[in-house]
Amino acid sequence: MALLSGGSGHGYELKQAIEHEFGTLLPELNSGQIYSTLARLERDGLVEGEAVADDNRGKKVYRLTQKGRNVLQDWLGVPVPGARLKDGFFVKFVVATSVGLADPTDLIDRQRDEYLQSLRDLDARLASAPHGPTAELLIEGAVLHLKADLEWLDLIEERLARRSA
Amino acid sequence: MTALLEARGLSRTYDTGGAPVPALDGVDLAIERGEFVVVIGPSGCGKSTLLNLLAGLDRPSAGEVWLDGTRVDQLSETALARLRRRRLGFVFQFFNLLPTLTASENVELPLLLAGRRRRQARRTAHRMLDDLGIGDRADAAPSQLSGGQQQRVALARALANQPDLVMGDEPTGSLDSTSAGEVLGLMRAAHARGQTLLLATHDARVAAAADRVVTMRDGRVTRERAMQPSRPVTLPFDPDPA
Numbered sequence: 320m321a322l323l324s325g326g327s328g329h330g331y332e333l334k335q336a337i338e339h340e341f342g343t344l345l346p347e348l349n350s351g352q353i354y355s356t357l358a359r360l361e362r363d364g365l366v367e368g369e370a371v372a373d374d375n376r377g378k379k380v381y382r383l384t385q386k387g388r389n390v391l392q393d394w395l396g397v398p399v400p401g402a403r404l405k406d407g408f409f410v411k412f413v414v415a416t417s418v419g420l421a422d423p424t425d426l427i428d429r430q431r432d433e434y435l436q437s438l439r440d441l442d443a444r445l446a447s448a449p450h451g452p453t454a455e456l457l458i459e460g461a462v463l464h465l466k467a468d469l470e471w472l473d474l475i476e477e478r479l480a481r482r483s484a
Numbered sequence: 485m486t487a488l489l490e491a492r493g494l495s496r497t498y499d500t501g502g503a504p505v506p507a508l509d510g511v512d513l514a515i516e517r518g519e520f521v522v523v524i525g526p527s528g529c530g531k532s533t534l535l536n537l538l539a540g541l542d543r544p545s546a547g548e549v550w551l552d553g554t555r556v557d558q559l560s561e562t563a564l565a566r567l568r569r570r571r572l573g574f575v576f577q578f579f580n581l582l583p584t585l586t587a588s589e590n591v592e593l594p595l596l597l598a599g600r601r602r603r604q605a606r607r608t609a610h611r612m613l614d615d616l617g618i619g620d621r622a623d624a625a626p627s628q629l630s631g632g633q634q635q636r637v638a639l640a641r642a643l644a645n646q647p648d649l650v651m652g653d654e655p656t657g658s659l660d661s662t663s664a665g666e667v668l669g670l671m672r673a674a675h676a677r678g679q680t681l682l683l684a685t686h687d688a689r690v691a692a693a694a695d696r697v698v699t700m701r702d703g704r705v706t707r708e709r710a711m712q713p714s715r716p717v718t719l720p721f722d723p724d725p726a
Contacts, residue, residue, distance in 0.1 A: 428699065428707055436712060438692035443714030454719060462689070469688045477526060 323366060324391060327382040330354050339451075357381055365390055408468075412475070423479055431472050438465050486553040487514035488648060488680055489538060494547035495703075496533050507533040509703035510547065515649070520672075520681045522691045525700035531684040534700070535653050538682070539574055540564040552648065569597055573642025575652035579634040581626040587613060587637045588622040594644045612640040616670055632663025639670055643679070650674065652683040656690055668693060 322328065322336050330353050337353075357379075360366040365387035368379035383391070408430050415421040441458050496508040508530045515521050523531040536542040538549055540556060549557040556567060568574075581590045591609035596602065613619045616636040618629075626634050635655065642650050655671070656664035668690055675681050683690060691697055692711070699707035 424706075431699075432697075432709055435688065435692045435697060436715070438688055439711060440714045440717050442689065442692060444717040457719060458717070466688050473526065480526075 321391060323381060323383045324388070327380050329371070329378055329380050330357060333357075333381075360387070424476070427472050427476050431469065434465050434469050434472070438462060438469075441465070487550070488517040488519075488552055489515040489682070490548075490550040491534065491538060492548040492550065494534065494537055494549065495545050496530075496537060496542065497545045506703050508537065508544075511700075511703070511705055513698065513705060515680060515682055517648070518675075518678055518680055520675045520693070520695045521683075521698060522694035522696070523682070523684045523698045523700060524686070524691050525706075529700040530703040531700050532653050533703075535651055535682070535684050539572055539651050540568055541574075569594055570645060571648045573645070573647045573650040575635070575638050575642050575650065575655040577654035577657040579626070579631075579638045581634055581637055581641075583626055586623050586625060587618070587629065587633075590626070590637055591640045591644050594641060598645050608644065609640070612644060613637070616640050617666075630663070631659050632666060635659060635663070635667050636670065639667065639674075643674060649680045649682060652681070652685075654685055654687075655683060656685065656687045665689070 322333055328336070330350060334350055334353050357366065357368065361368050361381070364384055366381045367384050368381045371378045371380060408426075412423065412426055412430075415426060416423045441462050445455065445458050445462075491511050491513045494508055494511045494513075495506065497504045497506045511530075511534055513534075523534065525531050533542070537544050537557070540549070540559075544557055547557075548555055551567070551571065556564065559567065581587075582593070585593070588606065588609045591612055592602075592605040595605035595608055600608070610619060610622055613622050613636075616639060618633050618636050621629060621633055621637075626637070629637065639650075639655075642652075650671075652671070656667055659667060664687060668687075671681060671683075672693055681694075683694070685691055695711060697707075697709050697711060698705055699709075
């Protein structure tokens with residue numbers, strides 16, 4: 320929708336715009352995803368499609384409706400919530416350790432392995448092949464989140480040690 | 485095959501007046517030639533002590549250190565110093581460059597101590613600083629260099645005599661994330677050229693780059709894990725594989 324806010328475009332143009340933005344890091348985009356998304360937006364009255372006059376393949380040019388523009392503005396106006404109080408590992412950790420199902424240190428060790436491996440995966444992706452600045456920022460953000468997650472594991476371990484000391 | 489470096493039942497106890505405190509408690513660890521091993525663990529877990537003992541900067545209370553099939557923990561100070569110079573490079577958290585020498589002279593020093601001629605040492609030092617991207621700072625004093633630049637000089641110094649092994653105690657620990665990334669990149673490059681690396685670190689990115697991660701707690705090795713080859717990363721907007 321944001322890509323349509325500057326004017327109109329058909330599915331293929333949108334596909335190209337997204338590919339341009341995310342660089343060669345992304346494999347070929349699935350056009351089905353784009354068309355099904357546009358169809359859903361049209362059904363909800365957020366975009367309107369107009370058939371191209373001299374095209375018999377049913378090609379359509381899409382533009383934002385006023386309702387679509389409002390929804391887009393609302394979406395942009397609300398900041399993304401900051402606190403992430405849901406964490407899959409922590410649920411496992413609390414549940415398993417409270418009933419003595421698992422050794423807490425063992426759970427932390429295995430989670431740390433996974434985070435370190437994920438960090439390795441992301442660094443390898445950053446180091447490989449040329450890619451656009453947007454994808455690079457996304458990966459670097461994920462790296463920083465992982466580093467925070469690893470620090471959190473250290474903190475949990477430290478608290479555990481202090482409690483058992 | 486013999487390991488390049490090996491700790492056998494290595495212990496170190498510090499006498500602090502009261503009861504003796506074990507900083508290291510019977511550590512067995514083998515580093516193979518060409519490996520990149522990282523030691524992680526909470527502060528005070530003994531990783532610095534382990535590195536100092538393996539580098540011959542400190543003596544064990546019990547246990548043995550073997551370098552390439554030779555026991556080295558009982559050598560004289562002179563013999564140890566000679567061995568360190570030839571076979572070992574060490575990178576510290578706070579660089580430990582000699583403040584009264586230029587960057588180049590800091591790198592030349594181990595070369596001269598190893599018996600190289602002055603001109604040859606100078607040429608080698610300049611080439612190494614070039615390779616690490618700070619050739620234009622060769623005549624600067626350490627105090628005129630940024631942290632990242634100082635650590636590059638320290639890395640050049642550690643690599644100068646083409647040692648079998650480079651050890652580092654928190655080599656990125658006092659650097660901002662950009663400099664840390666650059667220094668890590670240079671260490672990875674050295675590893676890719678066949679250099680064996682043993683680093684103690686809190687830096688997750690350094691740990692993630694290693695072949696093997698050793699975890700220590702309370703003076704003991706509690707976990708050793710070989711890292712796997714990197715897995716493919718899928719980003720949002722990647723099409724479904726189906």
